[in-house]
Amino acid sequence: MSARVSTPAVRDTAELARRPTRLLSRGIADTPLPVAVLVGVVLLVAASLPLFPGIPFYYLQVGILIFWYAMLGTSWSIAGGYGGMHSIGHAAFVGAGAYTSTLLYVHYDLSPWLGMVAGMAVAVLLAMLVGYPCFRFGIRGDYFALVTVALGQVAYEVANGATGLTRGSQGIPLPYAGASPWEFQFAQRSTFYYVAMAMWLVVLVVAYRVRRGGLGSQLVAVRDDEVAAARGGIDVSGRKLTALALSAAIAAAAGTFYAQFILFIDPGSVFGITLSVQIVLMAVLGGMNSYLGATVGALLLVPLSQYLSTSLGGLPGVDLAIYGAVLVVLVLYMPFGILGLLRRSPRWRSVIAW
Amino acid sequence: MTFASAIASGIALGAVYALVAAGLNLVFGVTKIINFAQGALLTVALYGIYLLHVHTGLNPYLALPVVVVGMGALGYLIHIGLIERVLGKERVSQLLITFGLAMALKHVCLVIWGPDHRSVNVAFAEEVVDLFGVRITVASLIAVAGSALTVGFLYVFLHRTRVGVAIRAAAQQPESAELAGIDVRRMYALAFAVGTALAGVGAVLIAPIYAIQPDVGDTFGVMAFLVVILGGLGSVFGAAAAAMIIGVAQSVFATMVNVQMSTAFVFLGFIVVMITRPNGLFGRTARVA
Numbered sequence: 115m116s117a118r119v120s121t122p123a124v125r126d127t128a129e130l131a132r133r134p135t136r137l138l139s140r141g142i143a144d145t146p147l148p149v150a151v152l153v154g155v156v157l158l159v160a161a162s163l164p165l166f167p168g169i170p171f172y173y174l175q176v177g178i179l180i181f182w183y184a185m186l187g188t189s190w191s192i193a194g195g196y197g198g199m200h201s202i203g204h205a206a207f208v209g210a211g212a213y214t215s216t217l218l219y220v221h222y223d224l225s226p227w228l229g230m231v232a233g234m235a236v237a238v239l240l241a242m243l244v245g246y247p248c249f250r251f252g253i254r255g256d257y258f259a260l261v262t263v264a265l266g267q268v269a270y271e272v273a274n275g276a277t278g279l280t281r282g283s284q285g286i287p288l289p290y291a292g293a294s295p296w297e298f299q300f301a302q303r304s305t306f307y308y309v310a311m312a313m314w315l316v317v318l319v320v321a322y323r324v325r326r327g328g329l330g331s332q333l334v335a336v337r338d339d340e341v342a343a344a345r346g347g348i349d350v351s352g353r354k355l356t357a358l359a360l361s362a363a364i365a366a367a368a369g370t371f372y373a374q375f376i377l378f379i380d381p382g383s384v385f386g387i388t389l390s391v392q393i394v395l396m397a398v399l400g401g402m403n404s405y406l407g408a409t410v411g412a413l414l415l416v417p418l419s420q421y422l423s424t425s426l427g428g429l430p431g432v433d434l435a436i437y438g439a440v441l442v443v444l445v446l447y448m449p450f451g452i453l454g455l456l457r458r459s460p461r462w463r464s465v466i467a468w
Numbered sequence: 469m470t471f472a473s474a475i476a477s478g479i480a481l482g483a484v485y486a487l488v489a490a491g492l493n494l495v496f497g498v499t500k501i502i503n504f505a506q507g508a509l510l511t512v513a514l515y516g517i518y519l520l521h522v523h524t525g526l527n528p529y530l531a532l533p534v535v536v537v538g539m540g541a542l543g544y545l546i547h548i549g550l551i552e553r554v555l556g557k558e559r560v561s562q563l564l565i566t567f568g569l570a571m572a573l574k575h576v577c578l579v580i581w582g583p584d585h586r587s588v589n590v591a592f593a594e595e596v597v598d599l600f601g602v603r604i605t606v607a608s609l610i611a612v613a614g615s616a617l618t619v620g621f622l623y624v625f626l627h628r629t630r631v632g633v634a635i636r637a638a639a640q641q642p643e644s645a646e647l648a649g650i651d652v653r654r655m656y657a658l659a660f661a662v663g664t665a666l667a668g669v670g671a672v673l674i675a676p677i678y679a680i681q682p683d684v685g686d687t688f689g690v691m692a693f694l695v696v697i698l699g700g701l702g703s704v705f706g707a708a709a710a711a712m713i714i715g716v717a718q719s720v721f722a723t724m725v726n727v728q729m730s731t732a733f734v735f736l737g738f739i740v741v742m743i744t745r746p747n748g749l750f751g752r753t754a755r756v757a
Contacts, residue, residue, distance in 0.1 A: 200560055200563060248743060253742065253743065255559055256563060257742070259502075260697065264694070265739065271729065272732050275732060276729075277728070391567060394567075431575035431579045435572050435574075438567075438568045438569065438571030438572030438574075438575060445554060445561045445568065446553055446554070449557060449558060
């Protein structure tokens with residue numbers, strides 16, 4: 115007990131009143147009750163959305179996309195937000211997951227659930243392969259971002275060029291196996307909604323636990339001052355590698371989900387640089403330092419982009435042009451993202467684990 | 469014989485990479501901003517040339533002054549409006565703002581002109597000449613000569629004119645330059661304008677060679693990065709040499725091994741070089757990040 119000398123409880127109340135921030139935050143337990151109730155209700159409504167009679171599948175599809183992008187953005191935040199590794203090639207991991215599970219499924223009839231694990235392993239391997247030498251030789255900041263851009267391009271070109279394996283730009287259609295959950299196919303398409311929601315929740319919990327745990331604190335220390343962190347006894351490249359591998363694994367799992375949901379993959383959809391940028395955008399809009407940021411970003415951007423691409427009558431590129439403009443405006447006026455607005459309040463800072 | 473032609477077309481490709489990279493290098497060297505929008509600006513310039521060609525029938529080579537002035541002005545405005553405001557801020561902001569700009573510019577082109585390929589035909593540029601047994605188009609020859617001339621001009625501009633020296637001073641020692649009476653903010657904007665104008669020159673040179681579509685700038689933009697980083701930051705001739713190496717390597721790989729994989733090959737080479745020789749192929753560069 116005596117080890118925690120600085121626990122606020124043992125200080126006298128007068129000093130506590132003067133203290134601007136508490137030393138130990140309680141994380142989401144600090145959420146104000148009304149907000150917690152509201153979030154609970156929203157989650158319940160979201161969970162029961164497929165049960166509403168006569169709801170068009172289109173709405174569920176938008177919901178699935180929100181969960182999917184939120185998942186990817188959150189995975190990006192673990193590497194980019196916590197660790198300061200701004201990857202602009204995350205699609206390489208998404209594609210690695212999608213292609214690994216799909217190829218195993220199509221050629222060897224392996225269950226996509228196992229394929230998902232295999233895809234995550236491949237993505238982790240890829241992350242190690244690129245990350246280890248980068249962190250070993252001190253490639254960081256802009257240079258790391260450039261390496262990831264190159265990584266994304268290599269992955270895209272290989273998927274495009276290795277036509278014997280991937281059928282190149284023609285893409286791979288996945289056979290529809292009917293209702294067999296073991297094959298990641300369901301009797302009702304709305305089941306995918308629950309799968310996406312469950313995956314998103316798991317990713318959110320992982321990101322939250324990481325941030326609140328030792329890995330997160332060490333990553334933030336590394337991000338803010340690598341030299342000081344190393345002097346403080348943190349294994350800098352080891353921590354960065356762990357975060358990148360974790361991030362890659364989540365992205366790969368999301369890739370497998372995409373392949374099973376859409377039943378068609380091609381290099382442009384899962385390896386494209388557009389996807390890489392969208393992933394970054396989700397996290398940056400919401401606030402990449404928080405585990406919740408990407409979810410907020412996806413909640414805003416996915417419906418916007420869906421609305422734009424349907425209402426503007428198939429003008430290709432409008433949504434992406436606006437994405438680009440949003441990114442520019444955001445960087446100018448709100449560099450910490452939407453949740454960044456809350457970062458000054460100690461209580462909210464603790465809730466969003468800034 | 470195909471090997472010789474592969475090298476010749478590689479040199480032509482490298483010449484354009486060198487030009488686009490020179491603009492990037494200048495901006496990177498002066499303001500420490502990685503301009504991801506360089507490729508998109510090339511695309512914008514190409515559509516500008518296309519518009520001029522369609523509406524006035526202007527030969528793209530004669531459009532050069534218009535394009536250079538127009539792109540320079542655009543670059544100046546972009547710097548004043550966007551880049552300057554993130555200069556002292558986080559690296560992420562600096563990285564993402566040009567990325568967002570690139571995305572917006574490219575897709576605005578897509579919205580306006582659609583994904584169709586457009587071309588600007590110049591009759592004499594398509595003729596093929598026989599140069600010591602290597603057949604090459606006039607347009608490619610002009611691209612090589614134009615690029616060499618422009619890079620030479622840039623070198624003279626930066627080293628032999630007052631404005632050029634002021635730009636270099638602002639890049640190397642902003643505080644001292646300020647004390648010496650140089651308007652550093654204006655020099656930054658000017659450097660960005662010149663960098664954008666160089667993309668305009670590149671557009672003029674490739675307009676008769678490549679089909680114009682919204683993605684056209686992507687390859688050049690990304691390749692320009694590889695060139696800048698391999699050639700060494702701030703080194704005009706190092707970048708030119710790296711551009712030649714990349715252009716020839718890509719072209720030879722495409723001819724001899726596999727066209728599809730040639731870009732992947734170049735990127736893979738880049739990752740390897742980046743990790744093993746982080747100071748660039750020729751060393752002697754200062755890391756900014």
